[in-house]
Amino acid sequence: MRSYLSLIPISAKVRRRQNRMTLLCIIFAVFLVTGIFSMADIFIQSETANVKEAGGNWHINLENISEEDAASIARRPDVSASSWFDMVNFDQDRSYTIGGIQTALGGVEDPFRTEIMTYFPEGASLDEGEVILTPNAKTMLGVDVGDRVSLDTPAGSYDLLITGFRSGNSRYATDSGVGESTALPVKGEQVGAFLQIETFREILAANEDAGNPAYYIQFSERANARRTLSEIKEQFPEAKVNEHMILLAAVGASENRMAKNVYPLVIVFCLLVLLAGVLMISGSLNSAIAQRTQFFGMMRCIGMSKKQVIHFVELEALNWCKTAIPAGIILGTAATWLVLAFMHRFVGGEFARMAVFGISPIGMVSGAVVGILTVLLAARAPAKKAAKVSPVAAVSGNADAGMQRPQRANTRLLKIETALGVSHAASSKKSLLLMAGSFALSIILFLSFSVLVDLLGIMLPTKSYGSDIDINLLENGELIAPDLMQQMREMPGVKNVFGRRLAAAIPAEFSVEVDRDTVDILSYDDIQLDWVPGDGDLRSGGDLKKVYGDQGYVLCIWDKDVPLDVGDTVTLGGSTVEIAGMMTYNPFSNSGRTDGDVILICSNETFIRLTGEERYSIASIQMVPNATDEDAEAIHDLVRGRYEFLDRREEADRSTFFAFSLFIYGFLAIIALITVLNIINSISMSVSARTRQYGAMRAVGMDGGQLTRMIAAEAATYALAGCAIGCGVGLPLSRLLYGKLVTVHFPYYTWTLPVSSILIILLFVLLATLAAVHAPSKRMRNMAVTETINEL
DSSP states (O other), rough: OOSSSGHHHHHHHTHHHHHHHHHHHHHHHHHHHHHHHHHHHHHHHHHHHHHHOOOOOSSSEEEEEOOOHHHHTTTTTTTTEEEEEEETTTTTSSSSTTTEEEEEEEEEHHHHHIIIIOOOOOOOOOTEEEEEEEEEHHHHHHTTTTTTTEEETEEEEEEEEEEEEEOOBTTTTTTTOOTTTTSSSSSSSSSEEEEEEHHHHHHHTTTTTTOOOOEEEEEESSSHHHHHHHHHHHOTTTTTTEEEEHHHHHHHHOOHHHHHHHHHHHHHHHHHHHHHHHHHHHHHHHHHHHHHHHHHHHHHHHTHHHHHHHHHHHHHHHHHHHHHHHHHHHHHHHHHHHHHHIIIIIIOGGGGGTTOOOOOHHHHHHHHHHHHHHHHHHHHHHHHHHHHHOOOHHHHHTTGGGGGGGOOOOSSOEEEEEEHHHHHHOOOOOHHHHHHHHHHHHHHHHHHHHHHHHHHHHHHHHOTTTOOOEEOTTTTOOOHHHHHHHHTTTTOOOOEEEOOOEEEEEEEESSSOEEEEEEEEEEHHHHHHHHHHHOBBOOOTTGGGGGSSSEEEEEEEOOTTTOOOOOOOOTTTEEEEEEEEEESSSSTTTTSOOOOOEEEEHHHHHHHHHHHOBSSSSEEEEOOOOOOOHHHHHHHHHHHTTTEEEOOTTOOHHHHHHHHHHHHHHHHHHHHHHHHHHHHHHHHHHHTTTTTHHHHHHHHTHHHHHHHHHHHHHHHHHHHHHHHHHHHHHHEEEEEEEIIITTTTTTOOOOOHHHHHHHHHHHHHHHHHHHHHHHHHHHHHHHHHHHHHOOO
């Protein structure tokens, strides 16, 4: 043996069984980090690709800049592509038509078509006199590539050659022509035409028209996006800068308030994951060292210094990494593939396009680096503890004497076995902190990540009233007759048809002082009223049953600037209605607010009595899961030319919500599993370290039941301390995260005590404690007294 370090592989072989759980802890820590970072990396890559497909591969666009300013930006080495884009007649307020059909015009440069946007066909050009049309022009105009069309304007007509059609094979540019994230979305009976920017400007000049030009900029891959954005803002202070938030946020450069709030929170979550690994491994190593105090004392007797003991423990821990880190990386990558395969097969949507067997170098490197760092950090404290073992104590056989508390267990309030269990748990403050920390960290992570589920539910709503198809009124068009609603209900592929009637700015008088003298009234079908409680849209104190039929009751949308409440009355044209409940937020506004307007929701019968109007302002259709495109097209044919048809089936796709919910809850499940294993391992090793003590207690008359209760008391002490720390830290952190991520952007959502989450946590703690007690207590009961006394 050249040095003491030669004992490391020998010790690993001899103590293979005892080291198994420590190795598992390291493997699980690496697996956790690799899996989380790999899935996050692949999700970000996938979402970035989807965002580029949806809204283009650009980072910012500038308004109010000159041609000279645009040219100077284009020459920057950190800008890879740039282009002007302009659009007119989206609102159909101008007389630009092709074949008598209203036409939205867009003017672009070549980089916009070839590098910034992805839905232009390959081979299609935009030279002078050429045009690319939206896909709905094929059916509405009966044209194809190579045909010529005439763009009619008040200043004259322009003969144009069709060189292609905007892509219609993505969720963001559908065959109906609708694409809310595309550069030239069209609505209803309207087509869109992309022109060369010079041709576009000539047409506007001839018609004495003006658009709203924006200069789109794509940063190069090697650019420092944050610095580039800052320099452009400083160079052009008068320009209005619009960010492509997700792409900028992905490179950490977004100035958006929400994105800036998210950055520090991501760091917090990463630190929590790192802390989980440190606590897990440190607890296991601490228990392993406690079992081997006599060994380290004997090594001190034959000349090993304290520094050498520390070095020995740290290298021994790193030696385990040779096996544990590759195993953890492989398991983490395999778990990522399983999740991706599940989402690819069962969730679908945008995840159907993700590569199942994607490799994330970031995830693998993160797993390895964090694994080594956590092992080194975790081994530091146990190594110092091992170095403090007295050689005299080791020779005398009392190496564990220093572990005992100087005072005896308090038996005045507790039975002897319970008091001893509590005493064992509290005998080492460091062990108590590590064990309680394992429980506490799980609780903190659970409460923190539960906020993300709430945020997903808000940003990716899964409300019952989500529609697949909307039928809207055309400008100055007729209202939707009830007969047409019934006709659509009877069509193939239709599950539900419901609508809203609307009467705006109705003069009203209120029983309380309100800074308004009018109200807006909307009607809900009975099925929509049925959905209100289940969707959580009704504030407490309301009585929804009163709203059905014509009972003289209504709902009012809550807003901080609307002083109405349940029981207040509103008089409309001689008829008085009473507020039976308050809606939590305004579902017809992106902000969720009414901005002080009073909006009432009532039944069909009440609306007809108050206004005399039986026709609908909007119809919403939910399709059956196996509905076909032909079913949707049949509905389109029924309303074509009379109403605006909006196909929202892709928008209603809940795959993103379910996928991210799966990711979050899967992460929590992994954390819970690792915590349980860590607690079981730590308590088992704690019991093993006191085997001689338990043997002595058995020898003087302690039975198996008392032994089990003593171990249970020790585990319960760890659990109660963990619950106290976890709830004490987790609840304020949950409230902080909710405020930063939810309330600041959606003020109608406020944090409330997560009672259901706390109950789930308590159940988890109870099950983890029972699981941790079972195995070691059974092992100790089955050991012979002489065997436990002679255990070294």
